[in-house]
Every structure is written in structure tokens, then in C-alpha cells.
Amino acid sequence: MGRWKPLIVLGTAQFLMVLDASVMNVSISQLVEDFDTEVTAIQAVITLYTLVMAAFMLTGGKLGDMFGRRRVFVVGLVVYAVGSGLTAVAPTLWVLALGWSVIEGLGAALVLPALAALVAGSYTGRERAVAYGVVGGLAGAGIAVGPLLGGWVTTYLTxxxxxxxxxxxxxAILLLMRWIPPERAPDHRARLDTAGVALSAAGLALMVLAVLQSGTWGWVQPRNPPFTVLGFSPTLFVVAFGAALLYAFCRHERRREARGLEPLVSLDLFGNSALRSGLATLFNQNTILLGLFFVIPLYLQVVQGLDAFETGLKLLPVSVAMLVASMSGTLLLRIASPRTIVRTGLLVLLAATLWLITAIEPELRGAAFAGAMALLGLGLGMLASQLGNTVQSSVATEDRSEAGGLQYTAQNLGSSLGTALIGAILIGALAGAVGSRIEDDPRISDAVAGQAAVQLEAGVSFVPADDVAAALAEHPEVPPEEAAAIVDDYRQAQLDGLKAAVLACAGITAASFLFTRHLPGRRPTGDEGTDEEPAGDVP
Structure with a gap:
């Protein structure tokens, strides 16, 4: 038992980092009501949380190298607790964003890279694989408990x-920190690369912001942007500017290394093919996971009218299956290599997303939906059981904080883009579908269809169809029978938008196979993956 005490502390911290994100996803409708706002505003808050983590995760990893991973882990937990306390009492949406998205996000950016390095430093060989399987399983447990706990508390309390x-x-975690053995003090205290921090954070932030706003701004033709560029939507220009900043960041890091200065992250790490594959697959996994966990609660709550607790119950199969599959990682390694397990997980995940598309119907078909959810959890759990250990075991001891920073940067950038990109696809597909359905509907006159087109140009929100009916009732110039036709078209367009968003997740899943080539291609034996022998790929 004593051997696993550090894992209890670190695993609980991992559980905590996942918990409130899943709570937020099932509480979207209640948050919209409590703060008198729209789904897109809550989407922005959720995206900002993961964006802050992604933008500052490299910084968190470097601070762990500079001041010690254990110390930075503790400081990050304190910052996280401050943000949680502020979120709990938030009176307005901007205070919610400050407490949850910004302060909690910064705390998590300190905790997670240190956590990854502390797990790798506490265990070797098969024990490390077990430890990362447990950490992945507890992340799955956070996803499992989040919808149920958050749904019940949201529905019946707050x-x-x-x-x-x-x-x-x-x-409680801080009181148990004595279970984590003290570290050796860092050999030297490097100066933080503040220019690198600014360039990387700004580049990542701009790219995700542009994707998030693409549903409102439009990708090429302007829809409702704050400004235009040469008559075009600013979306692609902002993406390009963010990419240019990230390119400048890479050049800056190379110059620092050439001058003998310590960079924010050593770009030589990207020469490690197993690390690259692991990071790319982590990015794709979280893009799919957070995209689906944004879309599915909208289907259950907005279309089906379920409350937060009922939504949590419907998500239980994915949560339980993910937990079981994550915890089974070391057992799977007895019969297959990490590469084979990840590729099998992607196949299962692809089948689950395609099944989910067929299950999204006006009337919820419980058995089909539950089956798709269970298969989804199985695929995600198989990925989670392997990727953390693959990333950490592919680098030497001294590089683990940086690898941890890259690992959670990839995960949280994927989470940000998953919520932003899939949410934008959902809103864009909804707008296109409702517009074309109204235009082609013989029950709706040209005059009313023209008025609807003008309204759609100003933007469309994913709201209950009853809200659309109530809004139309305030316009007596729209005949009741035509208003009913518009509401019916909106209901059908919601399903079209949801299916388009899930199909995009299926496309990302299929594309993920391209990034698995350099994952470890043989089963680990003995003490493989220990400090002395970083695990690499096998052709």
C-alpha cells in the first residue's frame, strides 16, 4: 500500500482537474438561465478554460524545472482552489470566466505538467504503466462522476x-502531500523565457479564438463580424496571424538555444518520433472528446428537454466504459503493443461516432443511444490507457517536465479546439440547414422566408424549439401556420447540425490513424520505459 501512496495523491489531483469541466458541460442550460446569456457565451467560457491551460502549460512545465515539480504542484493546487472558490460565488458571467476559465486554468497549467513528471519519477517499468493507467482511469472517473454529480447537484441544489x-x-490533497517524497533541488535556476511565453500564449489564443468565433464571423464571407479584412471575414486572417506568432515563437526558441540560453521548450524534443505521435494522438483524442461532450448534452437538454441529472444518467455508459478501459491498459499490453491498442481504440471510436449519428433522432431511442455511448467510452478509454505513458516513457528523466508541458498543451489545445471547432460546425450547419429548409418549404411564403433570411444573417443560436415558437408569437405579421412550419424546420435543422458536428468528429477520428505510425510497436517487457531506457518506436 505504501508504494502506491503517491499515486493516490496524484490520481486524486488528476480526477479534480477533469471533474469540473464535465460538470460545466451538463450544466450548460442552467448556466444560460442563471447568467441570462446564450449557449455561445457558455461555450466561450468552456473554451477559455482549456485555452488558458493550453497557452500556459509550457510555462508550467518550465516552472517545474526551475523551482521543483513538487513545489509547483502545491502552488498550482492553491491557485486552483482560489479559482474554484471564486467560481462558487460568481455573481456574473465575467466573474465566472475569471474564476473558472482564468484562475483555475492557470492553476491547472501549474499542476498538470508537474503531475505527469511526478508520476514518471515515482514509478518505473510496468509500475509506471500501471500508474499511468490509473491516472487515465481516474480521468475517466472524473468524466463519469462529473455528469452524474454535476447533474444531480445542478438539478436539485446548485x-x-x-x-x-x-x-x-x-x-485534503495538500494535507497528504507528505506521501510524495521530496525531490532533489534543481541544479540551476534558469530565467523564464518571457518572450517565449508571450509569443506561444498569444499565438495559441488567437488561433482558438478565430475558430471559436467562426460560426458568428463566417469563414470567408462575413456573417456578423466586428470588422472585415478586404471585404472578407477576419477568421482566416486571425488564424494566419496566430500561426505566424507560433512560427516566430519557434524561431525565437532556436535563437535562444543557439546563444546558450534555456528555451521555454526544447524544440529538439520534436525529433523524437514516438513523442510526436503521442502528442498528435492526444491532441486528436481531446478534440473529439470535448467536441462530443459539448454536442451531446445539447442534444439531450435542448432537443430532448432533459435536465442536468437526466443528462448525466444518459452519459453514464460512456463514463463507465471509459473508466474500465482506461484501467485495463496494463492488461491490454500483455497481448498487444501500444500502437495496436491505440489503433484499435480509434477503430472503436470511429464506429461509435457513426453509430451515434444514426441514434440522433427527434425521439430519443434509449437503447441505440446507450450502445453508442458505451462504444464511445470503450474507444476513448483504450486511447487514455496508453498515451500518457507513451509520452513520458519516450523521453529521458531531465526532459519529463517539458514533456509533461507538451502533453497537457496538446490535450488542452485539443480540448479548446474541440469545443470551438465542433461548436462552430454545429452552429454553422444549423444556420445553413434552417435557411435552406425554410427557403424550400412550400408552407412558408416568400415574404416570410425573406424576413427569416434577414434574421439568419444576424446569427442563429442553438435554443429549444419552444423558444423559437415564443419569439415568433411576438410577430403577429407571421401567420400562425407559417410560424408552426418555421418551428418544425428549426427542429429538423437542429438534428442536421448535430449530425454534422458528430460527423466532423468521425472525420477527425479517421484522420488520427495517420499519426499513429511511430507509436511503440512492440509490447513492453521487463523494465522497458524506465529512466535508463526511454521507450522508442519500432519500425
């Missing part, structure tokens, strides 16, 4: 209690 409870959980 979502604020979850964040108050997180403060208590952080205190």
Missing part, C-alpha cells in the same frame, strides 16, 4: 456546490 467541494478536496 452547480456552485461542486466548486465549493473542490476547495475541500484541494485541502
Amino acid at each position: 452547480w456552485r456546490l461542486v466548486f465549493a467541494g473542490e476547495v475541500v478536496l484541494v485541502v
Whole structure:
């Protein structure tokens, strides 16, 4: 038992980092009501949380190298608790964004790279694979508990209690920090690359912001942007500017290394093919996961009218299956290599997304939906059981903080883009579908269809069809029978938008196979993956 005490502390912290994101996803409708806002505003808050983590995760990893991973882990937990406390009492949307998205996000950016390095430093060989399987399983447990706990508390009490409870959980973790053995002091105290921090954070932020706003701004033709560039939507220009900043960041890091200065992250790490494959697959996994966990609750709550607790119950199969599959990682390694397990997981995930498309119907078909959810969890769990250990075991001991920073940067950038990109596809497909359906509907006159087109140009929101009916009732110039036809078209367009968003997730899943070539291609034996022998890929 004593051997696994550090894992109890680190695994609980991993559980905590996942918990409130899943709570937020099932509480979207309640948050919209409590803060008198729209789904897109809550989408922005969710995206900002993962964006802050992605933007500053490299910085968190470097601070772990500079000041010690254990110390940075503790500081990050304290920052996280402050953000959770502020979120619990947030009176307005901007305070929610400050407490949850910014302060909690910064705390997580300190905790997670240190956590990854502390797990790798506490265990070797098969024990490390077990430890990362448990950490992945507890991440799955956070996803499992989040919808149920968050749904029940949101429905019958208030979502604020979850964040108050997180403060208590952080205190408990801090009291058990003595279970994690002290580290050797860092050999030297490097100066933080502040220019690298600014360039990487700004580049990542701009790219995700542009994708997030693409549904409102439009990709090429302007829809409702704050400004235009040469008559075009600013979306692609902002993406390009963000990419240019990231290119400048890479050049800056190379110059620092050439001058003998310590970079924010050593770009030579990207010469490690197993690390590259692991990071790319982690990015894709979280893009799919967060995209689906944004879309599915909207289908259950907005289309089907379920409350947060009922939504959590419907998500239970994916959560349980992910937990079981994640915890089974070391057993799977007895019969297959990490590469084979990940590729099999992607095949299962692809089948699940295609099945889910067929299950999205006006009337919820419980058995089909539950089956798709269970298969989805199985595929995601197989990925989670392998990728963390693959990334950490592919580098030497001294590079683990940087690898941890890259690992969670990839995960959280994927999470940000998953929510932003899939959400944008959903809104864009909804707008296109409702416009074409109204235009082609013989029950709707040209005059009313023209008025609807003008309204659609100003933007469309994913709201209950009853809200659309109520809004049309305030316009007596629209005949009741035509208003009913518009509501019916909107209901059908919602399903079209949801299916388009899930299909995009299926496309990302299929494309992910291209990035698995250099994952370890043989089963680990003995002490493979220990400090002395980083695990690489096998042709």
C-alpha cells in the first residue's frame, strides 16, 4: 500500500482537474438561465478554460524545472482552489470566466505538467504503466462522476456546490502531500523565457479564438463580424496571424538555444518520433472528446428537454466504459503493443461516432443511444490507457517536465479546439440547414422566408424549439401556420447540425490513424520505459 501512496495523491489531483469541466458541460442550460446569456457565451467560457491551460502549460512545465515539480504542484493546487472558490460565488458571467476559465486554468497549467513528471519519477517499468493507467482511469472517473454529480447537484441544489467541494478536496490533497517524497533541488535556476511565453500564449489564443468565433464571423464571407479584412471575414486572417506568432515563437526558441540560453521548450524534443505521435494522438483524442461532450448534452437538454441529472444518467455508459478501459491498459499490453491498442481504440471510436449519428433522432431511442455511448467510452478509454505513458516513457528523466508541458498543451489545445471547432460546425450547419429548409418549404411564403433570411444573417443560436415558437408569437405579421412550419424546420435543422458536428468528429477520428505510425510497436517487457531506457518506436 505504501508504494502506491503517491499515486493516490496524484490520481486524486488528476480526477479534480477533469471533474469540473464535465460538470460545466451538463450544466450548460442552467448556466444560460442563471447568467441570462446564450449557449455561445457558455461555450466561450468552456473554451477559455482549456485555452488558458493550453497557452500556459509550457510555462508550467518550465516552472517545474526551475523551482521543483513538487513545489509547483502545491502552488498550482492553491491557485486552483482560489479559482474554484471564486467560481462558487460568481455573481456574473465575467466573474465566472475569471474564476473558472482564468484562475483555475492557470492553476491547472501549474499542476498538470508537474503531475505527469511526478508520476514518471515515482514509478518505473510496468509500475509506471500501471500508474499511468490509473491516472487515465481516474480521468475517466472524473468524466463519469462529473455528469452524474454535476447533474444531480445542478438539478436539485446548485452547480456552485461542486466548486465549493473542490476547495475541500484541494485541502485534503495538500494535507497528504507528505506521501510524495521530496525531490532533489534543481541544479540551476534558469530565467523564464518571457518572450517565449508571450509569443506561444498569444499565438495559441488567437488561433482558438478565430475558430471559436467562426460560426458568428463566417469563414470567408462575413456573417456578423466586428470588422472585415478586404471585404472578407477576419477568421482566416486571425488564424494566419496566430500561426505566424507560433512560427516566430519557434524561431525565437532556436535563437535562444543557439546563444546558450534555456528555451521555454526544447524544440529538439520534436525529433523524437514516438513523442510526436503521442502528442498528435492526444491532441486528436481531446478534440473529439470535448467536441462530443459539448454536442451531446445539447442534444439531450435542448432537443430532448432533459435536465442536468437526466443528462448525466444518459452519459453514464460512456463514463463507465471509459473508466474500465482506461484501467485495463496494463492488461491490454500483455497481448498487444501500444500502437495496436491505440489503433484499435480509434477503430472503436470511429464506429461509435457513426453509430451515434444514426441514434440522433427527434425521439430519443434509449437503447441505440446507450450502445453508442458505451462504444464511445470503450474507444476513448483504450486511447487514455496508453498515451500518457507513451509520452513520458519516450523521453529521458531531465526532459519529463517539458514533456509533461507538451502533453497537457496538446490535450488542452485539443480540448479548446474541440469545443470551438465542433461548436462552430454545429452552429454553422444549423444556420445553413434552417435557411435552406425554410427557403424550400412550400408552407412558408416568400415574404416570410425573406424576413427569416434577414434574421439568419444576424446569427442563429442553438435554443429549444419552444423558444423559437415564443419569439415568433411576438410577430403577429407571421401567420400562425407559417410560424408552426418555421418551428418544425428549426427542429429538423437542429438534428442536421448535430449530425454534422458528430460527423466532423468521425472525420477527425479517421484522420488520427495517420499519426499513429511511430507509436511503440512492440509490447513492453521487463523494465522497458524506465529512466535508463526511454521507450522508442519500432519500425
